[in-house]
Amino acid sequence: MLSKGEHQTVPLSVLLKRELASEKIERPELSHGQASQSKKGEDFTLLKTECQRVLGDGVTTYSVFGLFDGHNGSAAAIYSKENLLNNVLGAIPADLNRDEWVAALPRALVAGFVKTDKDFQERAQTSGTTVTFVIIEGWVVTVASVGDSRCVLESAEGGIHYLSADHRLDTNEEERERITSSGGEVGRLNTGGGTEIGPLRCWPGGLCLSRSIGDMDVGEFIVPVPYVKQVKLSSAGGRLILSSDGVWDAVSAEVAFDCCRGMPPDAAASQIVKEALQVKGLRDDTTCIVVDITPQEKPMPAPIPPKKQGKGVFKSMFRKKSPESSSQVEKEEFIEPDVVEELFEEGSASLAERLDSKYPVCNMFKLFMCAVCQVEIKPGEGISVHAGSKNTKKLRPWDGPFLCSSCQDKKEAMEGKRPSGDGRYSSGSD
Structure with missing residues (x-):
């Protein structure tokens, strides 16, 4: 029995076992x-x-x-x-x-x-x-x-x-519109003579x-x-x-x-x-x-x-x-x-929407880390994920999160703002 003023210490391993036991009760x-x-x-x-x-x-x-x-x-x-x-x-x-x-x-x-x-x-x-x-x-x-x-x-x-x-391009009209507006082409396989067969595919490449x-x-x-x-x-x-x-x-x-x-x-x-x-x-x-x-x-x-x-x-x-x-x-x-x-x-x-600074717990993300690849970005070198956004009223280009230059290139390619792949396709859009 402990005398007055004494405290009993509990090993860390015991505390962790207790935590796991408690967790097990409330978890599936x-x-x-x-x-x-x-x-x-x-x-x-x-x-x-x-x-x-x-x-x-x-x-x-x-x-x-x-x-x-x-x-x-x-x-x-x-x-x-x-x-x-x-x-x-x-x-x-x-x-x-x-x-x-x-x-x-x-x-x-x-x-x-x-x-x-x-x-x-x-x-x-x-x-x-x-x-x-x-x-x-x-x-x-x-x-x-x-x-x-x-x-x-x-x-x-x-x-x-x-x-x-x-x-699948066959069933998703919104995705078909996104691809064509970004510089891709959507159509079925042309066997010649105007005959088209199979599912809708993205060209070049023919992916459905x-x-x-x-x-x-x-x-x-x-x-x-x-x-x-x-x-x-x-x-x-x-x-x-x-x-x-x-x-x-x-x-x-x-x-x-x-x-x-x-x-x-x-x-x-x-x-x-x-x-x-x-x-x-x-x-x-x-x-x-x-x-x-x-x-x-x-x-x-x-x-x-x-x-x-x-x-x-x-x-x-x-x-x-x-x-x-x-x-x-x-x-x-x-x-x-x-x-x-x-x-x-x-x-x-859209990465600007998916990595939006208003996202939950955004304030806990490091300011000078690329939001995609997590490399450290020096102050002034980061590019806001909102840069070039058409919706300037809601998304300000000086707001984070930020991308490194490599991930910014990736973002622009996905949005059709620069040639991608073998360079044959570019939407020329802003």
């Missing part, structure tokens, strides 16, 4: 599985669970799942798998608490994707890759995507939520996607800026399916979830791939990752089969969150417990 349990059938050998996956961050007040964990569907070779997919996560983490300031770290993820994902693309293109290799990248921190799921792989969530309550965007990592031979108006969506699940959890287009070209999200209902993740991934191959056969690499997010030590309840819904209603499945409540989500009593809550969504290809 993750289980995952994957399956694939290879046609070209250009699909790659990244599965990293229980990644740890040491905070000022303890330890927190997060998990990362990535799907990279390569084309024109596997180099871009392999490079992205090996470097994208580090580039994203490198764009997040140190010493953030959990809420700040989660809020910083969307901006960091944009910087990480662009840096990965820029670094890979410097290797002068012409392959490319789609990317669907998922970071799970507690009940918050953040998804960044370029290309036509998809990430779909079925909540425990039965709702289906699309967490990625398709960047508007966003990817790599593809330097197509021109830099095929951009690596990802669509990002961040949601918070209810404490009942849900199931994620990440699949390449080999799956989604054959089955719908509803069919994918229905065909594996009640199965553990490994068996579920295999069943989804099997279902896709039964429909169209092995025409492309077909890869699937299934992640179950469930309450600790409780089996995942069988979701209520969702009603079929059109694309226009997916927005209504989410509860929009006001900016004022970004760090108080657990404390707000008005939020119903069984609702998937949207925290963030943005799909613009």
Whole structure:
């Protein structure tokens, strides 16, 4: 027994164990599985669970799942798998608490994707890759995507939520307009005599996607800026399916979830791939990752089969969150417990919008660091990401964040303000 005035010391290891034990109670349990059938050998996956961050007040964990569907070779997919996560983490300031770290993820994902693309293109290799990248921190799921792989969530309550965007030229009119205004050409393959076949493609290069990592031979108006969506699940959890287009070209999200209902993740991934191959056969690499997010030590309840819904209603499945409540989500009593809550969504290809100085926790980002590649910039040498913006009323060119000259060149190429690729195409726009 301690006498008056004495204090008992607790070893750091004990404090960390207590923090982890406390965290385990309030955090979900993750289980995952994957399956694939290879046609070209250009699909790659990244599965990293229980990644740890040491905070000022303890330890927190997060998990990362990535799907990279390569084309024109596997180099871009392999490079992205090996470097994208580090580039994203490198764009997040140190010493953030959990809420700040989660809020910083969307901006960091944009910087990480662009840096990965820029670094890979410097290797002068012409392959490319789609990317669907998922970071799970507690009940918050953040998804960044370029290309036509998809990430779909079925909540425990039965709702289906699309967490990625398709960047196929056939289905995305806004992306077609962006490419043509930046100096690219969009059209189908001309076989001669005026006959056109196949999907809409970007020329030069003939890529049917508007966003990817790599593809330097197509021109830099095929951009690596990802669509990002961040949601918070209810404490009942849900199931994620990440699949390449080999799956989604054959089955719908509803069919994918229905065909594996009640199965553990490994068996579920295999069943989804099997279902896709039964429909169209092995025409492309077909890869699937299934992640179950469930309450600790409780089996995942069988979701209520969702009603079929059109694309226009997916927005209504989410509860929009006001900016004022970004760090108080657990404390707000008005939020119903069984609702998937949207925290963030943005799909613009403009770096000026995606790296906007008004972005959450922007004041914690170092002023004289390039917002994309994180190299140090000497005072006076940085170029505002808003430089040359047409919307001068809202975005002032002397406002940060700032880019180094190399990343500014990359930004201008993506916007069609200078020749890119082999120099054959330039919009000549301001």
